[in-house]
Amino acid sequence: MFLVDSHCHLDGLNYESLHKDVDDVLAKAAARDVKFFLAVATTLPGYQSMRELVGERDNVVFSCGVHPLNQDEEYDVETLRTLAAEPGVVAMGETGLDYYYTPETKARQQESFRNHIRIGRELNKPVIVHTRDAREDTLAILREEKAMDCAGVLHCFTEDRETAGKLLDLGFYISFSGIVTFRNAEQLREAARYVPLDRLLIETDSPYLAPVPHRGKENQPALVRDVAEYMAVLKGVSVDELAKATTQNFSQLFHIDAARLQSA
Template identity: 75%
Template sequence: MYLVDSHCHLDGLDYENLHKSVDSVLADAKARDVGFVLAVATTLPGYRAMREQIGQRDNVAFSCGVHPLNLDGGYDYDELRQLANVPEVVAMGETGLDYFYQKDNIPLQQESFRQHIRIGRELRKPVIVHTRDARQDTLDILREEQVSECGGVLHCFTEDQETARQLLDMGFYISFSGIVTFRNADALREVARYVPVDRMLVETDSPYLAPVPHRGKENQPAYVRDVAEYLAVLKGMTPDDLAQQTTDNFSRLFGVTLPKHG
């Protein structure tokens, strides 16, 4: 079995109390057949610090972007383009819209989202999208900015089946996190049954949203195996087959050649 954690904030784990180092986190992941991790940025200074902390590794790739809740008056779009234009960066984001926590800067959120997609199209890198209470605007902007030219993924999916259908029609991938294992997530499980397995990714969103049976603990890349095993049951597949398919999907979407798992 070979799994990929397609979305984690590797720099956000508790290295003071829970983990010795990035090496130990990745070793714990590998012990559970998680051979590769995509480390996702949420600010540009955070991206720089994350690159410094994690360094160059054959089992970690990076995204570069600014989360909609971290805009704080804006940032330099040229700097985003410049930072993203290196081979180790395989995606733009995470970007998107969040009207649940912030409604006072909607035009800025939308402009930032559009810029990520435009740079993604220019650099031929897919976008990692966050959406909360902003379903229609998210879909509209993805269409208007012709996201199908660079592709992308709606990460930590919690929307309905109709949203999934429209994203799939745009060529998008849909990523499921530990939320799918939560007791009250019946509607999300229905969506997981609906999404074709060749368009599905698995993620932790570490350090958040640890799956059952680790709820209440800090999440970590090793736990993506719990998400994958749960999804395999929903899809009527073996865990090995679901792991292989989601890993192939990751490789295809992000253009990543994965290291051998040994």
């Protein structure tokens, strides 16, 4: 079996007491058939330090971007464009809108979101989208900026079936995290049943949102196996079938040669 963690923050894990180093994290994941990783940035300095931490590896690729919750200071768009063009960067983001925590930066968030999509279209790199309490504006900006030209994923999906349908109409993929295992997430499970297998991704968003029965502990890439097993039951397929589908989807969305995934 070959599983991909399509969204993890390898620079956010506890290397003081839980893991020796990145090698340790990836070895624990491999022991549970999680063999490829997309390490996601949330700031430009964070992207650079994460690349230094992780190094060049056959089984890790990167995103480059500025999270909507990190818009308190302006960043240089040309620097974003330059860094995003680096080898090993397969996606823009994570970007998007979050009106729940920082509604006061709404205008800056929207401008940043548009910049990420525009650069994604220029570089032919998909966008990784975060949204919270901003559904209508998120969908509107995706349409206005023609995000379907570079495609993308709504990561850590927490919206409803109707929103899933609108994203699918835009050609987007939808990624589910450990939240789908939470007791009060029935609306999310309904959406997960609805999303077709060929548009589905799975992720940890580690170190956040550990799935049941690990909830409350630090999440890590190894636990994407728990998400996969839970999603397989929801979708009525074997874990092997879900692993194959989500790995193929990851390969297609992020323009990664399937042979590279199998050899990692």
